[in-house]
Amino acid sequence: MQNAECALALGAGAPTLYRLSGHSVSTPCGSGCSLSAANVTSTSTSRTLVMRYADASASAGATKSFIFASSSGSALTQHSVSRRGTVSLNFSSGSAVVTTKSTVKRDVVHGVLMLLAWGVFMPLGAGLTRMKRLLPDGKWFIGHTGLVAVGSVIFIVAIAMLEGGEDEVQGTHSLYDGHRGVGVAVIAMWLFQVLLGAFRPNKSIQDGARFGFIPANWRDKWFFAHALMGPLTIGLATVVMITGAIIVKDKYTDSDDSEIKFLANGGVYGVFIGVWALCAIGAWRDRFAKAEGGLEV
Numbered sequence: 001m002q003n004a005e006c007a008l009a010l011g012a013g014a015p016t017l018y019r020l021s022g023h024s025v026s027t028p029c030g031s032g033c034s035l036s037a038a039n040v041t042s043t044s045t046s047r048t049l050v051m052r053y054a055d056a057s058a059s060a061g062a063t064k065s066f067i068f069a070s071s072s073g074s075a076l077t078q079h080s081v082s083r084r085g086t087v088s089l090n091f092s093s094g095s096a097v098v099t100t101k102s103t104v105k106r107d108v109v110h111g112v113l114m115l116l117a118w119g120v121f122m123p124l125g126a127g128l129t130r131m132k133r134l135l136p137d138g139k140w141f142i143g144h145t146g147l148v149a150v151g152s153v154i155f156i157v158a159i160a161m162l163e164g165g166e167d168e169v170q171g172t173h174s175l176y177d178g179h180r181g182v183g184v185a186v187i188a189m190w191l192f193q194v195l196l197g198a199f200r201p202n203k204s205i206q207d208g209a210r211f212g213f214i215p216a217n218w219r220d221k222w223f224f225a226h227a228l229m230g231p232l233t234i235g236l237a238t239v240v241m242i243t244g245a246i247i248v249k250d251k252y253t254d255s256d257d258s259e260i261k262f263l264a265n266g267g268v269y270g271v272f273i274g275v276w277a278l279c280a281i282g283a284w285r286d287r288f289a290k291a292e293g294g295l296e297v
């Protein structure tokens with residue numbers, strides 16, 4: 001958008017023409033500007049921005065796309081999905097058609113996927129390791145690796161959702177730096193935990209060194225590290241999910257975006273409580289099985 005020309009109409013004042021020059025600094029759209037004669041007419045329910053666009057290289061019948069965004073309030077927040085899009089203008093007929101409208105809020109998809117990965121799949125996967133008697137014959141292991149594998153794929157997609165997008169709330173929300181910083185720590189710890197899992201020493205000395213170089217007598221130390229990192233990573237991820245939900249809630253203030261606020265208004269806590277309760281019940285039933293001399297692990 002560097003060098004793009006735009007018209008900005010705030011309140012009842014006259015519109016200003018700008019040439020975009022950076023993230024927060026813009027210069028007036030002076031000589032050579034294709035926009036001119038911008039004017040706003042207001043009624044009690046609507047405002048219309050009219051301006052002239054001159055393009056010497058446009059031929060009759062050609063179309064040109066313009067990006068627009070408007071807001072109902074005076075707060076400086078992101079324009080809601082229903083109030084932004086692209087308009088295609090036909091120079092010969094003069095008709096303007098709204099051609100595209102961004103309907104996917106990438107940060108909301110990021111949040112919902114993160115909640116699935118770290119609120120549901122990872123804790124359930126970790127919880128299964130405490131249910132070895134309820135899920136004997138290695139079923140717990142298949143469950144553990146399967147759930148953390150699915151959680152990891154969702155996690156990667158959730159990270160990718162933010163790549164290439166603008167950091168719209170950077171510097172404007174007090175929780176942003178913390179969310180980003182601890183979020184990056186979670187990414188590093190997740191990678192370490194997955195590598196620990198993949199390069200685990202064999203359980204019994206008779207099986208020898210895994211991959212020929214990981215001694216089985218490291219198993220105790222490995223277990224300590226893996227059993228510590230798991231809950232620590234899930235704990236930090238939980239803090240990141242709570243801050244993320246608050247950022248999303250504060251970012252979208254227009255009424256038509258309210259459907260995603262359930263995340264901050266108790267939604268994330270509901271997911272945590274449900275999943276953790278399930279794990280606690282499973283671990284509790286497993287202790288029963290142990291006390292009753294149930295199935296061997």
Ligand code: HEM
Nearest residue numbers: 107111114118167168169180183186237240241244245247
């Ligand atoms: C463990 C879970 C999570 C991790 C590891 C994580 C990680 C991150 C990271 C690293 C960024 C910065 C991206 C960048 O600067 O390029 C970010 C931004 C963000 N995250 Fe998360 N996040 C998590 C969960 C959530 C949740 C649950 C929500 C919302 C419900 C959320 C909402 C956001 C928002 C709104 C941004 C700012 C996007 C923008 O700049 O406009 N995050 N997250």
Ligand code: HEM
Nearest residue numbers: 122126129144145148190193194197198223226227230231
């Ligand atoms: C982010 C991913 C992972 C998390 C959060 C995680 C978390 C955990 C947790 C919390 C435990 C329980 C320790 C205890 O009983 O106190 C555990 C055990 C275990 N994990 Fe993972 N894990 C992950 C990935 C993996 C992977 C990829 C593998 C193998 C390929 C693996 C293999 C194991 C094994 C074998 C145990 C049981 C150790 C034993 O009881 O002797 N984990 N994991």
